[in-house]
Amino acid sequence: MIVRLLYTFAFSTIALAAQPSAPAPKPAPLRELPWGQLNFLHTTDTHGWHAGHLQEPSYSADWGDYISFAKRMRQKADDQGVDLLLIDSGDRIEGNGLYDASDPKGKWTFDIFKEQDIDVLCAGNHELYKQNSSENEYFTTVPDFKGNYLASNIDIIDPRTGELVPLAPRYRKLTTKHHSIRIIAFGFLFNFVGNYNNTVVQPVEETIKEDWFQEAIRDREVDLFLVNGHVPVRSKEFTDIFNAIRDVQWDTPIQFFGGHTHIRDYKQYDSKSYALESGRYMETIGFMSIDSVGAGREKRPHLAASPQFSRRYIDNNLWSYHHHTGLNDSTFPTDHGKNVSKLISRARETLKLDHRHGCAPSDLWLNRASYPSNDSVITWLEEQVIPDVVEDMARKEIPRVVIINTGAIRFDVFKGPFTRDTTFIVSPFTTGFRFIRDVPYETAKKLLALLNSNGPILEPSGASMDAPLAQLAGSEDRTAAKPFEFRHSGQVQLGAQLSLTPGYTTRDDAGTDGDDTLHSPISFYRVPNCVQSEIAFAEGEADPTTVDLVFLEFIQPWILLALKFFGEEFELKDTETYMEGVGFTTLITKWVETHWDGDC
Helix, strand or coil, X not given: CXXXXXXXXXXXXXXXXXXXXXXXXXXXXXXXXXXXXXXXXXXXXXXXXXXXXXXXXXXXXXXXXXXXXXXXXXXXXXXXXXXXXXXXXXXXXXXXXXXXXXXXXXXXXXXXXXXXXXXXXXXCHHHHCCHHHHHHHHHHHHHXXXXXXXXXXXXXXXXCCCCEEECCCCEEEEECCCCCCEEEEXXXXXXXXXXXXXXXXXXXXHHCCCHHHHHHHCCCCCCEEXXXXXXXXXXXHHHHHHHHXXXXXXXXXXXXXXXXXXXXXXXXXXXXXXXXXXXXXCCEEEEEEEECCCHHHHHCCCCCCCCEEEEEEEECCHHHHHHHHCCCCCCCCCHHHHHXXXXXXXXXXXXXXXXXXXXXXXXXXXXXXXXXXXXXXXXXXXXXXXXXXXXXXXXXCCCEEEEEEHHHCCCXXXXXXXXXXXXXXXXXXXXXXXXXXXXXXXXXXXXXXXHCCCCHHHCHHHCCCCCCHHHHHCCCCECCCCCCCCCCCCECCCCCCCCCCECCCXXXXXXXCCECECCECCCECCCCCEEEEEECCCCCCCCCCEEEEEEEHHHHHHHHHHHHHCCCCCCHHHCEEEEEEEEHHHHHHHHHHHHCCCCC
């Protein structure tokens, strides 16, 4: 396929994002979308970012803009006589003030999200961490989508009856509008073990043995299996599903949509089976197309005999939206989309998300700066924030070793206003601190190396440390000056002699032409699983014999396991609350208000 690069500087004006405070996207060269007989738009891991990125022009479109984009793309599909479906792969909650700042959480976002017409969606692990979030799915999101929400391996205890029931239908059959393509769709979650006890996640390898699944995949009246899942595209779970289908349907096309690892990625299973993963945080709208599938081939005699799969990763901004629809500022927006954008603005105003706690003097990066360094948000926490604010007044004089998992930090800090919204973006978790008193310092000082060793200590009962999810994608740093063959979705130099903005330059199983926007590459640096600060150690004196070992509650199982590894017999009953009623996010806000007070 020949890709034509569009130098969109020829377009009339720079597009303006729907949210009043969002920056306008910058003009950039674009690749065309490879439309086919069956097409998809895909979102995953949006984590409440329905207002878009208000400090990043490349991702500044909001959910209302996406609604307008989907509407215009459906119209374009109708005009071409092809089909278009919308997919979402879960983790819609936790990670942005629009969700996390309301009481109850999600008060606004459920009404915002449901306005999009999505054909197949599923749950992510974040929907299941707490009882109230899983029940919100069961009582709100599942009914909102009337049979399109699928839960192939998730059950929930219905609080009205006490019975264990499917969270949503296990699968569905649908037939497309124009080409009558017969699809059987599923909705899976990876083998997650951190859910609250009101839900049950059945391992995928057990689910695919069940009668209902075996019956579904043996259906001969099917042109395509669509496997949607909050599952990495390079995972044992998806491989197991692929093998199960191939055992009984050796040549029926299979399209996977994945999530969870927060990357752009595209995997080929065989010549008729592909998987797409579309990033995170409303940065990416995935576009997928399939030609030569189903009975619709008869209407398009020029098509190849075998299915042809193509993908594109669309930067979530109005510059891309306008080009791909062939519209502009005045013709692109729909009344529906504009109304949703207004709803988002009203929610942000009600939640006071623009309230300023302080002013960040410089950018602090989670993965774009090396750790340790002055530009690392992890270094900032380790050296400045934690030593200053992690202090239980009743034990302030006692030496303490404080350990946090870097997964508690989810995003960068940008130079400028540090707002109420920023606090939830940087760290949306409500977890507090626990501690164990009188831990031998000789043991405490060894824990960090063990927790960062990536050995079995990080996987009790099949769980994994919630490190930054981008960290899961590779085993070494990559820098813009060092093009890199990345196992999952790495960055490569495109070599175009253009003045490009920094952004995604993805390499996947189909090559390096997946991104719709040409960017200059961004350096990516790994961070450790955990960092620590030593506090209240007497300067110039010998190390203390014992310390308070303080840690975020989330990592308590790993802390106890690590202590056992070194021969210490501390148990759950030995842990206590540290700083009663104070969460990690609150402490960050307190530090900012004290140290970054000033005008931006």
